[in-house]
Amino acid sequence: MKKLLQIWFLLLFLSCYVYSQVTVTINTLQERKPISPYIYGVNQDLSNVNATIRRMGGNRMTGYNWENNYSNAGSDWYHSSDDYIPWYLGIPESQRRIPGIALMWFHNQSLQQGAKSIITLQMAGYVAKDGNGTVSEAETAPSARWCEVKFKKNGPLNLSPDLNDNYVYMDECVNLLINTYGLSTSTSGIFGYILDNEPGLWPYTHPRIHPSIPTCVELIQKSTTLATVIKDLDPNALVIGYEPYGFMSFLKFQDAPDWEQVKSSQHRWFIDYYLQKFKEESDRQGRRLLDVLSIHWYPEAQSSSGIRITSESDVDRDISIARVQAPRTLWDPNYKTSVKGQITNGENSWINQWFPEYLPLLPNIQQSIDTFYPGTKLAVTEFNYGGKDHISGGIALADVLGIFGKYGVYIATRWGDDGSYVAAAYNIYLNYNGVGGKFGDTSVKAETSNVADVPVYASIEGNNDNKLHIIVINRNYDNNINVTFQITAQTNYQSAEVWGFDSTSAQIIKRSPVSNISNNTFTYTIPKFSVYHFVLSGTQATNNPPTKPQKPQGPTYGYRYSTYTFTTSATDPDGDMIQYVFDWGDGNISTSTLFYSGATGYAQHFYILPGTYTIKVKAVDTKFAESDWSEPFTIYISSEIMIYKPKYVVYDGETSTTNFSSGGGWAAPSGSTIKEVTTEYYSYNHSIELSLTWDNWWGGAGYNWAGWWKQDKILNLEGFESIEFWIKIVSLPTNAKIQFQLKDSTNTLSNAVDIMPYLGDNYIGVWKKVEISLDEFSGIDFSKVWEVQIGVTGVQTGSAVIYIDDIAFVYKTSQQLPNYRLTVNVSPSGAGSVVLEPSGGVYVAGTTVTLTAQANIGYVFNGWSGDLSGSQNPATILMNSNKTVTANFVQQSTTTQTYTLTVYVFPQAAGSVTLSPAGGRYQGGTQVRVVAVANEGYVFDHWEGDLVGNETEKTVIMDSNKTVIAVFVSSSLPQLPQIDVSLTNNEIISGIVNITVSITTSVVNIEKVLLYIDNVCISTDTLSPYSFELNTTKYSDGQHTVRVEVYDEYGRVIVKEIIVEINNTVPPYLLKPTELKNTIVLSPNGDGINDEIVFSTDIEEFKIYNLKGKLIERVEGKFDIKSLKKGVYIYIAKLKNGEVIKGNIIIEK
Structure with a gap:
C-alpha cells in the first residue's frame, strides 16, 4: 500500500509539473467564422458596460398589457397586478397609461446606448386589466381582472387602442412600434419579437392566467399563429422562440400531457418536435416563420457539498472550482459521464448523471437545428453562472462569452444583477483598454493543450490578421501557468499589449507587454484565477512615461489623526493606466490604486505630529515608466485633535444616494438640475451638484433634500446642537448669495427658517466646511419635523453651479442622547x-x-x-x-397546484422505490410515503436530491416539483474504514491548530477527506497523511463543532464529530476615571492585554460611537477592541458622582 501511495504521489507531482506548462496553438487561416455582435447582451443593464442588445423579457412580460402598461407578477409576488414595469423603468406616473410607453421607453434606452432591442409579446391568453394588486384564485382568467389576448384584430389597427373592449391585440402592438420606429430594417426599428416566456412553467408562474398544463399542440398553434402575425407586419423582424426555462422543458416540454402522443421516433427531445413543426408551417406558407431558437440556461452544476454554482454569494474554493469548470458542459464532449446514472467525469449535476447523451449542450442543439430546421439561429436569452462579485464568476462568464462566439450562438442576454466581475467579463471583450477596444469579429482556430486549466479564444478584425486578439483564461485555483503561444498567420507579429483582471481586482489593468515574439512564438505567465486579453501586432511597441501630475489638491489645514483626501491627475501618452505615488512629507510614501489615464486619482493620509508638511506626487504607468514629481502642496497640521461628535447624516455620498428632490416651496425653474456626481467631492467619491438657472419671473432658484415623501431624511431636531456641511462654489453671479434653510415638514411645508448668514464668493473654487449652531437662531421649534434646503438669492436673473457634500446634524454630546x-x-x-x-x-x-x-x-x-x-x-x-x-x-394556499415527484435509482439495477399514493403527480400539500426496496445483492444506503438521510422509508411534502434519488450499495462491500482525529471532545483550543486524521484500512481506497467547522466545509485533502490547519482566531470564543467526513471508493461516507472549546480570550484593559481625558490612545500590544476594555466601579455609564454616530455594541459588559477598525471613535462617560466626560478614543493597530 505504501509503495502504491508513493507511485501515486509521483504521478501527481509529474502531472502538476506538466499542467504548469501549457501550449496554445493559434491558426488565423483556419476555422474562420463571424462572431455575432449580439452575444454581448443583457436583460438588466450593467454599469459601465455597453451591451450590444437588450431583452425585455422575464416572468413579468407574460401578463403585460401594452394598452395600459399594467402587468401581473404571478407566483413571484402574490399574483399582483400593478405598475411594476413602468416603475422599474423609471417612467413618470403621469405617463404610465400611455399605450405602449413601457415598450417605447425601453427601446429608447436601447437606442441611446446604441443597442438593439428584442421585445416579448404575450401568448399565454390573458393580460392584466388593472393595477389593483393581488388577483385571488377566484379571479383566475377569464374574469373582470383580465383582458383576453388576440393575436390578430381582423380590422383597422389603431394607434390609440380601445381600452374598453376587454381585448388586447398583438398585431396592434407591433403596428404601434413600427409606426413609431420604422421597420426592423431601419436603424431605429425593433430588432426582433419573442414568443412569450417559459411556457412550460405557465401553470406554476402564472396560474391565474394559464392554470392548466400547456400541451405541445397548443404551444405550436399559438407560436406559429403569432409568428405569422409578426411576419405579416414586419417580414424581416426576427421571430424568437420558444424560451424554455431549462433542461426538462428541452426534453419533454415539462412533461406536457400530450408529449408521448405527438412525439415520433425521430424526436430525441421536444426541441426536435418544435423545430420540425415550425418548418412544416413555414414550408406551407413559403416563408421562414422562426428565425431564432431561444433557450434559457441556468447550470445545474453543484459543488461537492451540493451548492449550485448559480449562487451569487457562495464563493468558497469548492464551488469556485465547480463554477469555472461548468462552461465546459456547453461544448466539451469529454466533459461528461461515461456511465449513465453514475458521474465518472464532468460536472456534478443530475443532468450529467441521468441525461449525459444530451451533453455537450450546444452541439446537441445545433444537431437538432441542422436536422429539423436548417438555418435557424440559436439564442441563449437567459443565463447566469453566479459569483457576480467574485473572480470565479468573472472567469466563468468570460469563458461562456468566448464559447458563444466560437460556437456560433447568435444572441445571448445574461439575466442577473450588476456585479464587479460581471462588468469585467463583458469589458474584456467590449472595452478592454477603457477607450472602446473590442475583441475581433472573426473567430479563428485556437486550441489548448490543457482544456481543464486554460481555455483560449482568438479572433481577427474582418479578414485581416494584422491585429490578432487572444483571450486566455487560467482557471487553476492554485497555480500560475506558463503558456507558450504558437501562432500560424500571414502576419509576422512583433509585439503584444496585454490587459487582464484577476482575483485581486475586477478592474481590467494593462499588464506587462510582450516584446520578445520570435517566429510568432512567445511564452507568458498567466496568474492563477485570471483572464488576459492579448493584442498582437506586426510593429514593435514603445512606451512613454506619464505626464507630470497636477499639483495635489486637498485641505491646507488639518488636525492630528484626522484622515484627509488629496487628489491629482496625469495622462499617459500610450493610454496606460496610472498609479500615483504620494510623498506625504512626514517620512511616509504610499501608492494609490490604478486609475485610467486622465482620470482624477486620489489617496488618503493622516498625520500624527503637528507641523507643516509638503506633499508631492508622481505618476507610474503599468510598464513602470515614471513621471517627474509634481509641484509641492503644503498642509499645516494643528497640535489639536479634532473632537468628532455623533452625527445624523443627511447626505455623505456613501450611505445615501439621490435622497433629494426638487420643489417643496422653493423655485426649481426649467433648466435647473440637481444630481449626484463623481467628478467633484469632498469625501467618498460623490457629491451633489446644483446647476441653477433663473430669470426675473423666478428671482432665484433652489432645491430641498428629502422632500415630504422621503421620511427617513426629515427629522425632529430635539437632541441636535448644530448642522455642518462642505460646500464648493464653481460659479455665482455678482452680489448673489447662497441661502441655507430648514423647512418645516410637519404639516404644510410652508415655514422656512434661515439657519446661517448668507454665503458669498469666498467659497468659490475650494471645498470649505460650514458649521452652524442651531441654538443661535430663533424660529426653530425643535419638536417639529424639518428638512434641509439650499438655493441662490440676491439677484433677479443668473445661473450658478454649486457642489454640496457631507450634510449632517450633530448630536448634543453634553447630555444623554434620547x-x-x-x-x-x-x-x-x-x-x-x-x-x-x-x-x-x-x-x-x-x-x-x-x-x-x-x-x-x-x-x-x-x-x-x-x-x-x-x-x-x-x-x-x-x-x-x-x-x-x-x-x-x-x-398560504397550495391545494390548487399540482407538482411532479421524479424518482431515480442509483445504480439502476440495485433496487426500486415505491410511492404511496402512487402516480408521481400530486396536489400541493400532499404527503407522499417513499420507500426504498433493495434488490438481491444490494442494500439501501442513503437518499439524495430533495431527500436526505438513510432511513428506507421517508415522507415528502409536495409543495413544489421534487426529485429524489435512492442510492444503493453492494451488500458484499468491504468493512468500513476506521477513523481517528487528533482532537478530543471538549478540548480547549486556540491560535493555529494542526488537525490530523488517521484512517485504518487495508483493502479500501480513500477518495477524499473533508473538514467542517459548524457545518461549513473549510478544507479538503486527497492524499495521505491527511492533515488540516484550523485558524481558531477566525471564530468566536465558545463551543464549536468540528466534523470530519471520509469518502471511500464505494461512495460511502464515514463521519466523526467533535465538540471543541475555542478560547482566544486575554485579560481585558481596565479603564479607570483617572484615565478619562480628551483623547485615549489604545495600542493593542503583543500579549494582547489591551484587546478588551472593562470598567472600574467608579464609572456608571460608558458609550462608544463611530464617527457616523452609530453606537458600538457592548458584549457582556466589555468592548472588544479587536473588532474595531483603526481610527478615531467618540466616547461619552458618566461617573457615579454625576460628572460627564467626553472625548475620543484612537485605536492604533
Whole structure:
C-alpha cells in the first residue's frame, strides 16, 4: 500500500509539473467564422458596460398589457397586478397609461446606448386589466381582472387602442412600434419579437392566467399563429422562440400531457418536435416563420457539498472550482459521464448523471437545428453562472462569452444583477483598454493543450490578421501557468499589449507587454484565477512615461489623526493606466490604486505630529515608466485633535444616494438640475451638484433634500446642537448669495427658517466646511419635523453651479442622547413573528434596527405597514423618533397546484422505490410515503436530491416539483474504514491548530477527506497523511463543532464529530476615571492585554460611537477592541458622582 501511495504521489507531482506548462496553438487561416455582435447582451443593464442588445423579457412580460402598461407578477409576488414595469423603468406616473410607453421607453434606452432591442409579446391568453394588486384564485382568467389576448384584430389597427373592449391585440402592438420606429430594417426599428416566456412553467408562474398544463399542440398553434402575425407586419423582424426555462422543458416540454402522443421516433427531445413543426408551417406558407431558437440556461452544476454554482454569494474554493469548470458542459464532449446514472467525469449535476447523451449542450442543439430546421439561429436569452462579485464568476462568464462566439450562438442576454466581475467579463471583450477596444469579429482556430486549466479564444478584425486578439483564461485555483503561444498567420507579429483582471481586482489593468515574439512564438505567465486579453501586432511597441501630475489638491489645514483626501491627475501618452505615488512629507510614501489615464486619482493620509508638511506626487504607468514629481502642496497640521461628535447624516455620498428632490416651496425653474456626481467631492467619491438657472419671473432658484415623501431624511431636531456641511462654489453671479434653510415638514411645508448668514464668493473654487449652531437662531421649534434646503438669492436673473457634500446634524454630546421605542405588531395575530437586531425595542437616537419577519406554518410574509413600508425582508428602520411597524402575513394556499415527484435509482439495477399514493403527480400539500426496496445483492444506503438521510422509508411534502434519488450499495462491500482525529471532545483550543486524521484500512481506497467547522466545509485533502490547519482566531470564543467526513471508493461516507472549546480570550484593559481625558490612545500590544476594555466601579455609564454616530455594541459588559477598525471613535462617560466626560478614543493597530 505504501509503495502504491508513493507511485501515486509521483504521478501527481509529474502531472502538476506538466499542467504548469501549457501550449496554445493559434491558426488565423483556419476555422474562420463571424462572431455575432449580439452575444454581448443583457436583460438588466450593467454599469459601465455597453451591451450590444437588450431583452425585455422575464416572468413579468407574460401578463403585460401594452394598452395600459399594467402587468401581473404571478407566483413571484402574490399574483399582483400593478405598475411594476413602468416603475422599474423609471417612467413618470403621469405617463404610465400611455399605450405602449413601457415598450417605447425601453427601446429608447436601447437606442441611446446604441443597442438593439428584442421585445416579448404575450401568448399565454390573458393580460392584466388593472393595477389593483393581488388577483385571488377566484379571479383566475377569464374574469373582470383580465383582458383576453388576440393575436390578430381582423380590422383597422389603431394607434390609440380601445381600452374598453376587454381585448388586447398583438398585431396592434407591433403596428404601434413600427409606426413609431420604422421597420426592423431601419436603424431605429425593433430588432426582433419573442414568443412569450417559459411556457412550460405557465401553470406554476402564472396560474391565474394559464392554470392548466400547456400541451405541445397548443404551444405550436399559438407560436406559429403569432409568428405569422409578426411576419405579416414586419417580414424581416426576427421571430424568437420558444424560451424554455431549462433542461426538462428541452426534453419533454415539462412533461406536457400530450408529449408521448405527438412525439415520433425521430424526436430525441421536444426541441426536435418544435423545430420540425415550425418548418412544416413555414414550408406551407413559403416563408421562414422562426428565425431564432431561444433557450434559457441556468447550470445545474453543484459543488461537492451540493451548492449550485448559480449562487451569487457562495464563493468558497469548492464551488469556485465547480463554477469555472461548468462552461465546459456547453461544448466539451469529454466533459461528461461515461456511465449513465453514475458521474465518472464532468460536472456534478443530475443532468450529467441521468441525461449525459444530451451533453455537450450546444452541439446537441445545433444537431437538432441542422436536422429539423436548417438555418435557424440559436439564442441563449437567459443565463447566469453566479459569483457576480467574485473572480470565479468573472472567469466563468468570460469563458461562456468566448464559447458563444466560437460556437456560433447568435444572441445571448445574461439575466442577473450588476456585479464587479460581471462588468469585467463583458469589458474584456467590449472595452478592454477603457477607450472602446473590442475583441475581433472573426473567430479563428485556437486550441489548448490543457482544456481543464486554460481555455483560449482568438479572433481577427474582418479578414485581416494584422491585429490578432487572444483571450486566455487560467482557471487553476492554485497555480500560475506558463503558456507558450504558437501562432500560424500571414502576419509576422512583433509585439503584444496585454490587459487582464484577476482575483485581486475586477478592474481590467494593462499588464506587462510582450516584446520578445520570435517566429510568432512567445511564452507568458498567466496568474492563477485570471483572464488576459492579448493584442498582437506586426510593429514593435514603445512606451512613454506619464505626464507630470497636477499639483495635489486637498485641505491646507488639518488636525492630528484626522484622515484627509488629496487628489491629482496625469495622462499617459500610450493610454496606460496610472498609479500615483504620494510623498506625504512626514517620512511616509504610499501608492494609490490604478486609475485610467486622465482620470482624477486620489489617496488618503493622516498625520500624527503637528507641523507643516509638503506633499508631492508622481505618476507610474503599468510598464513602470515614471513621471517627474509634481509641484509641492503644503498642509499645516494643528497640535489639536479634532473632537468628532455623533452625527445624523443627511447626505455623505456613501450611505445615501439621490435622497433629494426638487420643489417643496422653493423655485426649481426649467433648466435647473440637481444630481449626484463623481467628478467633484469632498469625501467618498460623490457629491451633489446644483446647476441653477433663473430669470426675473423666478428671482432665484433652489432645491430641498428629502422632500415630504422621503421620511427617513426629515427629522425632529430635539437632541441636535448644530448642522455642518462642505460646500464648493464653481460659479455665482455678482452680489448673489447662497441661502441655507430648514423647512418645516410637519404639516404644510410652508415655514422656512434661515439657519446661517448668507454665503458669498469666498467659497468659490475650494471645498470649505460650514458649521452652524442651531441654538443661535430663533424660529426653530425643535419638536417639529424639518428638512434641509439650499438655493441662490440676491439677484433677479443668473445661473450658478454649486457642489454640496457631507450634510449632517450633530448630536448634543453634553447630555444623554434620547431613546426611542420601536413597537412591532403582527397581523393577523399568530401568523408569524418579527426578530429585531439589535434586540430590545428601545434604542438610542440614530440606531439602525434590522427587522426580520418570520412566517408560521401556513402563512407567508406579505409586507410592512406603519412606519415601514414595502416587502423587503429583512428591512431596516432608523430610530430618530418613536416608531410603530406591523408585519403583515397572508395564508398560504397550495391545494390548487399540482407538482411532479421524479424518482431515480442509483445504480439502476440495485433496487426500486415505491410511492404511496402512487402516480408521481400530486396536489400541493400532499404527503407522499417513499420507500426504498433493495434488490438481491444490494442494500439501501442513503437518499439524495430533495431527500436526505438513510432511513428506507421517508415522507415528502409536495409543495413544489421534487426529485429524489435512492442510492444503493453492494451488500458484499468491504468493512468500513476506521477513523481517528487528533482532537478530543471538549478540548480547549486556540491560535493555529494542526488537525490530523488517521484512517485504518487495508483493502479500501480513500477518495477524499473533508473538514467542517459548524457545518461549513473549510478544507479538503486527497492524499495521505491527511492533515488540516484550523485558524481558531477566525471564530468566536465558545463551543464549536468540528466534523470530519471520509469518502471511500464505494461512495460511502464515514463521519466523526467533535465538540471543541475555542478560547482566544486575554485579560481585558481596565479603564479607570483617572484615565478619562480628551483623547485615549489604545495600542493593542503583543500579549494582547489591551484587546478588551472593562470598567472600574467608579464609572456608571460608558458609550462608544463611530464617527457616523452609530453606537458600538457592548458584549457582556466589555468592548472588544479587536473588532474595531483603526481610527478615531467618540466616547461619552458618566461617573457615579454625576460628572460627564467626553472625548475620543484612537485605536492604533
